[in-house]
Amino acid sequence: MARVTVWNEYRHERESDVVADVYPDGIHAVVADALREGGHEVRTATLDEGPDHGLTEAALDDTDVLVWWGHAAHDEVRDAVVDRVQERVLDGTGLIALHSAHYSKVFKRLMGTSCSLKWREAAERERLWTIEPSHPIADGIGEYVELAETEMYGERFDVPAPDTLVFTSWFEGGEVFRSGCCYRRGSGKVFYFRPGHETYPIYYDEDVRQVLRNAVEWAAPGDGPAPEFGNADPIEAIDTSDDRTVH
Amino acid sequence: MARVTVWNEYRHERESDVVADVYPDGIHAVVADALREGGHEVRTATLDEGPDHGLTEAALDDTDVLVWWGHAAHDEVRDAVVDRVQERVLDGTGLIALHSAHYSKVFKRLMGTSCSLKWREAAERERLWTIEPSHPIADGIGEYVELAETEMYGERFDVPAPDTLVFTSWFEGGEVFRSGCCYRRGSGKVFYFRPGHETYPIYYDEDVRQVLRNAVEWAAPGDGPAPEFGNADPIEAIDTSDDRTVH
């Protein structure tokens, strides 16, 4: 059980009838539902919720895993909030970056690359193949997940090579894409998951919802050591006397 | 909760008083205890338990994670049993290879390399540093684990680069060693954990016991897809008609 904050830009849903039809209460509502089905304690936050976009220190104090969906207003996310989120991830908070969040300031900050890719809006079919079946994010998922209509993302995806590549997608137009990528950053875990264009009912798909739940479980903070940095202890005297036990 | 089989060569303990003093009921007994403390269901098996060394198909059917300790009689493990264990790991069974098991047929089979290293028996101090604090195998472990007297293992350790490097050890004599290494093989997970020379009470150490429990949790089979190999379905007709929804 993790405490999750689902952060969503929440602009398209309020500006476009096509998107509002798919996500009448916002993408965050549907994603949050999927996560609650997994027993997680889920709150939501959106871009326009105050200067902190709902991501105050207090909200982040209560967040084990942050899920991020953004698309057209990445630049409106204040740098101070991006700093804060990066700090929390390095400190142990998990981050699930969804679809167009590849271009979010938060994801780009943690990757260090442009995170650019090819795209095409042609309602094309996607097959998301499971590359690493032993990974917990693939729990309950089949050999592939088929999504009838999607927005294509194609390589070359300018990200660092993932620590673990869980899924790779096929698109009918000829492209491939590393669609499920695990990273460790500081004490935190980051999972990039590709599907989720706002005009298609992707987050209602049962397999996609299962992956979201798996990802939150995986990304939740562990109980490992909090490293101390800086000036280390002086060298202690080392006993190198000869009377040591040799076998 | 996993069903664990702790496999031990169990020769030194019966042949050497020094070792028998440390492990009167065998290394497997102490390791099994540590795992039962984590709520796992643990059986043991040893080299001399029949032609299958206790690892019959039935025993492996009931094994989620296999823990392996061997040292001086690796060559006495029958190839048919090695084949069987490799098959199970590729099928999802976890494997925890301890200390001198780096030279076990089972571990070498899954690595494809010589698994050679440098060693020295001089009761020297080891500091096992946590490299990846976000990894579940580091749960409840500190910045480092100190073991007062150990047998040194030193780089270069001829193994494939681990998928995740969890621990790296320092030895007072000047060597370093990648002492906690995660690998995925087929649908299975393998963890190599260095400490455990038979003349020192390593497996009574609380941190070492914690790592063993963490490792079993991590290596337990997941619920991902069982890939099907071989001749795939014919290509289906792909609808590339022009009337597709473009946004």
Add this chain to the structure above:
Amino acid sequence: MARVTVWNEYRHERESDVVADVYPDGIHAVVADALREGGHEVRTATLDEGPDHGLTEAALDDTDVLVWWGHAAHDEVRDAVVDRVQERVLDGTGLIALHSAHYSKVFKRLMGTSCSLKWREAAERERLWTIEPSHPIADGIGEYVELAETEMYGERFDVPAPDTLVFTSWFEGGEVFRSGCCYRRGSGKVFYFRPGHETYPIYYDEDVRQVLRNAVEWAAPGDGPAPEFGNADPIEAIDTSDDRTVH
């Protein structure tokens, strides 16, 4: 400039007219040509060249990089030769495993997994996308290589996660495949490269030939240290006196 041995099973070319039409002098002849264009010194060897399949100790002494193509007679490769090849790779000799060599004893030995995959013979189109443009194996290659007619290989490809994933393929039938995979084994480098079904003129393709040349350059032995294994030097006395320079 590397000394290359191109090893080919060389059965299909002599048993099937279809294949003989494509490779009248054997697949090895065409691959060897491609490599000579890169200035390499190339010899060939085949399965039926004596009990050593042409891979005597002397031949291997003169081999910097071994290229391997095999398909229907993997089991006829003698284990003693497989042992020898594995030893050489661990010692620094490069290995390029082509197409159906994924099932060769040599490749499986170095991987430790089943190396299984899905396949389909339907003369389907493949797009081999460059995932890691900074890697030397991608030198002179475009964003993707298109092969009009191929035998499909599809995930899940049961190999260890590559150290570097250079290419990933798209197949018109819906599959993806990690088609260019780099591994380090011992002091040697291994590159698995997928294309190359015997009934299609794959090894005449200019891009494929460029990849072969790049791969040989990459896999050629370096000049790094030859690790020494075994009993290490005793611990020297360490000077921990207080009069050390502190800044």
Add this chain to the structure above:
Amino acid sequence: MARVTVWNEYRHERESDVVADVYPDGIHAVVADALREGGHEVRTATLDEGPDHGLTEAALDDTDVLVWWGHAAHDEVRDAVVDRVQERVLDGTGLIALHSAHYSKVFKRLMGTSCSLKWREAAERERLWTIEPSHPIADGIGEYVELAETEMYGERFDVPAPDTLVFTSWFEGGEVFRSGCCYRRGSGKVFYFRPGHETYPIYYDEDVRQVLRNAVEWAAPGDGPAPEFGNADPIEAIDTSDDRTVH
């Protein structure tokens, strides 16, 4: 042969007699010498060389590999220059980050983590072990490089797991450190190399100089594809007629 720019903060050398004794013409002069011995064309640039710190667009146009040494004035590097350097690296320019450059804006930008570590100034002995002997950065290097007096850096080093770990260091005081780390970022290659505290004559050491030359060779831009991002071509008609050649 690469065109290299060695960038150095060049403050300590001008402010401290101790440092000036070791590097009378600046750290950059000694590093540049080492690289010229490898046949590279080397220029230098320093923090105080104008608003661009010597890293104008023109200078970067002529730079294949950028070597960076900085320590006490990272914050004085203008963000516009950091942006420019990051862009060049993603575009193919290599980056060698030395010692305290782990805290440089440029390196931190490309890593996405804090890049923090433990340190101690006690003139202690370091043994830099070769972990991956097959890697070209280890060419001409032995099993380990010994440096008599260094400033210790200790894990946990808060960086992403390197794509390849080439070296790991041992320090007499008890710490270990991943001292030679390769990363790919965009079309560029980054190598972090630990040794190099300004009060010790590290860059005169023959092995260190060899590693610097190897690193520049490795990091130099390749000739791979320049990926195109953005809106991809429309889906072409795919011929799925039945008359395809099946073998």
